[in-house]
Amino acid sequence: MSPSDSDAIFSALADPTRRAILSLIGEHEELAAGEIAAHFDTLGRTAVSSHLRILRLAGLVSERRDGRFRHYSVTPTPADAVVAFLTSVYQNSLEQLASAVQDASAAGEAPSDRAEERSA
Amino acid sequence: MGELVLNNETQLAVGPSELFALFGSGDPSLGWLFGAEAPRLRPGSLVRLALPLGGLARSPGTARVLSYQPNRRIDLIHETPWAGRVVCRFDPLDTGGTRLRVRITIDDGEVARLGAELGLLDGYEAGLRQVPLGLLISLSGAAGILGRSTVNCAQLAVKEINADGGVMGRNVRLVVADDATDPGVGAIAMRRLSRTPGLAAVVGMHSSATYAVTAPMAVAEGIPYLYTPTSEPTAPHPLLVRFGETPLDQLHRALPRMAAQTGGSRWFLAGNDYSWPRAIGATARAVIERMGGHVAGEGYLPLGSQTFEPVLAAIQRSGVDHVVSSFVGQDHVCFQRDFAAHGLRESIRTFAPLMDDAVVEHLGESGEGTWNALGYFVALDTSENREFLRRYADRFGSCSPPVSAAAEGVYEAIHTWARSCRAGGGTDPTALLSGLRKSSFKGPRRCARGGRLESLLLGEATASGVRVLDELPAATQAS
Numbered sequence: 113m114s115p116s117d118s119d120a121i122f123s124a125l126a127d128p129t130r131r132a133i134l135s136l137i138g139e140h141e142e143l144a145a146g147e148i149a150a151h152f153d154t155l156g157r158t159a160v161s162s163h164l165r166i167l168r169l170a171g172l173v174s175e176r177r178d179g180r181f182r183h184y185s186v187t188p189t190p191a192d193a194v195v196a197f198l199t200s201v202y203q204n205s206l207e208q209l210a211s212a213v214q215d216a217s218a219a220g221e222a223p224s225d226r227a228e229e230r231s232a
Numbered sequence: 233m234g235e236l237v238l239n240n241e242t243q244l245a246v247g248p249s250e251l252f253a254l255f256g257s258g259d260p261s262l263g264w265l266f267g268a269e270a271p272r273l274r275p276g277s278l279v280r281l282a283l284p285l286g287g288l289a290r291s292p293g294t295a296r297v298l299s300y301q302p303n304r305r306i307d308l309i310h311e312t313p314w315a316g317r318v319v320c321r322f323d324p325l326d327t328g329g330t331r332l333r334v335r336i337t338i339d340d341g342e343v344a345r346l347g348a349e350l351g352l353l354d355g356y357e358a359g360l361r362q363v364p365l366g367l368l369i370s371l372s373g374a375a376g377i378l379g380r381s382t383v384n385c386a387q388l389a390v391k392e393i394n395a396d397g398g399v400m401g402r403n404v405r406l407v408v409a410d411d412a413t414d415p416g417v418g419a420i421a422m423r424r425l426s427r428t429p430g431l432a433a434v435v436g437m438h439s440s441a442t443y444a445v446t447a448p449m450a451v452a453e454g455i456p457y458l459y460t461p462t463s464e465p466t467a468p469h470p471l472l473v474r475f476g477e478t479p480l481d482q483l484h485r486a487l488p489r490m491a492a493q494t495g496g497s498r499w500f501l502a503g504n505d506y507s508w509p510r511a512i513g514a515t516a517r518a519v520i521e522r523m524g525g526h527v528a529g530e531g532y533l534p535l536g537s538q539t540f541e542p543v544l545a546a547i548q549r550s551g552v553d554h555v556v557s558s559f560v561g562q563d564h565v566c567f568q569r570d571f572a573a574h575g576l577r578e579s580i581r582t583f584a585p586l587m588d589d590a591v592v593e594h595l596g597e598s599g600e601g602t603w604n605a606l607g608y609f610v611a612l613d614t615s616e617n618r619e620f621l622r623r624y625a626d627r628f629g630s631c632s633p634p635v636s637a638a639a640e641g642v643y644e645a646i647h648t649w650a651r652s653c654r655a656g657g658g659t660d661p662t663a664l665l666s667g668l669r670k671s672s673f674k675g676p677r678r679c680a681r682g683g684r685l686e687s688l689l690l691g692e693a694t695a696s697g698v699r700v701l702d703e704l705p706a707a708t709q710a711s
Binding site for chain 1: 236238240242244245246251254261262263264265266267283284285286287291314318332334336338343346347348349350351352372373412414416417420421423424
């Protein structure tokens with residue numbers, strides 16, 4: 113799995129609504145977009161479609177078109193996705209740390225100033 | 233059991249001691265791991281996390297310091313929203329910088345649970361000759377930060393039951409599902425649990441908003457549902473067995489006691505906006521009016537609120553002597569901290585029906601003086617409780633999350649379930665329900681047959697835990 117796949121999976125799963133949608137689809141062989149939207153009374157059809165598109169681009173669900181209906185199912189190759197998701201969650205944190213440290217040294221500020229502030 | 237190991241490595245332009253000092257500052261720009269909130273770095277101390285898993289908002293989580301060597305190594309136990317181990321190593325580089333290596337270990341069972349919850353893995357395979365027992369709890373979302381000790385207590389109960397020969401000669405297997413503090417996710421989790429082959433019952437420790445959705449599902453599927461948290465009464469059904477404190481249990485003696493101590497009569501009712509906090513509000517109003525007090529204002533905010541400003545301002549304006557605060561989980565922690573930061577703690581006493589030992593750990597000094605009445609606090613001084621706490625520490629070590637009333641309630645409910653199955657002669661609903669009427673479990677709390685609570689403890693938060701002030705009768709026991 114390439115790093116860009118991992119990023120897409122992380123972005124897809126970092127949203128609680130998308131996790132819930134994925135979980136719901138996983139409970140069925142296949143679900144139509146309308147059936148998915150019916151489960152979430154606070155979400156409109158357009159919002160559901162956009163969540164489904166992100167899940168599909170991350171390779172987590174596949175789409176089957178049948179006339180004007182779209183049906184979704186969970187893509188088989190799953191174990192990797194959970195691992196990629198967890199990897200990205202931690203990696204994301206360290207990347208942010210690295211860029212914060214870099215920004216601080218570029219600004220000529222010792223990052224530890226911040227740590228001293230907290231104990232003050 | 234196997235485990236998933238993830239290794240991360242990055243090189244940073246600051247020395248190990250500077251980098252080490254950054255850990256735990258609570259500054260989110262340092263990333264969720266190093267930017268965690270860890271005011272004290274010592275073995276067993278709590279680390280509060282803000283993970284990037286809540287869409288636009290941050291999602292709360294918890295970890296705990298297992299050990300550390302200054303400027304060399306930090307070893308953490310990740311507790312929620314999933315369990316794992318995180319070891320950070322700091323190696324000096326010739327350039328004056330640091331090579332930071334982070335090793336994450338997550339056991340296969342936890343990966344399977346996460347996979348199953350995402351709909352990706354079939355994590356709940358049937359074990360031969362085992363009795364699956366569902367545990368529906370919050371491990372993520374607002375209430376998730378308090379979830380790990382509940383899983384621990386459930387595992388402890390199951391281990392003790394199995395060591396004692398299991399139930400009807402079969403070992404019990406715990407199947408854990410997370411409702412993410414959300415009724416919609418709770419419904420999906422409940423459906424998944426109910427499809428587990430041979431599922432004997434579900435033990436529920438989650439909000440009553442989830443219960444309103446999942447209880448009818450359990451009834452429709454014929455699955456006994458043992459609901460353990462403090463909660464408002466709902467329509468009874470033989471399959472729905474309730475263990476928790478009711479609002480009247482918690483408030484009927486404690487609020488008059490608080491008013492007698494302060495000499496004040498004005499109250500503000502605040503909480504999250506769903507059925508349980510509303511029920512607390514209605515019951516509190518009745519109790520307050522009956523004792524001649526006055527409700528000067530009410531304020532409710534949605535679960536997962538980021539700011540409490542409107543309610544705090546209303547409290548400040550109202551000139552009350554007391555607040556009944558029924559916020560939940562992370563909201564409870566943030567509200568109480570903001571309340572203290574506004575200087576309201578000095579003049580206003582708080583009664584918080586969800587304040588327990590786990591919440592107090594998150595609150596620290598900002599919770600001091602808050603009262604609550606629950607069936608259990610860690611400080612309960614009985615031989616049963618000392619024995620229970622010793623077994624918990626033996627099983628999970630000294631760096632484990634503190635037992636909460638919620639967690640201990642699940643421990644008792646699972647033991648009561650096992651006793652009842654044995655007394656009734658089976659794990660099917662009929663046997664369980666007949667067994668419940670004739671068996672009891674003598675655990676730390678004061679329960680009658682079937683787990684019905686007989687008395688509550690009045691507790692006060694201190695910076696280091698909950699102090700027990702008195703024992704009060706449950707409402708149903710009071711004359």
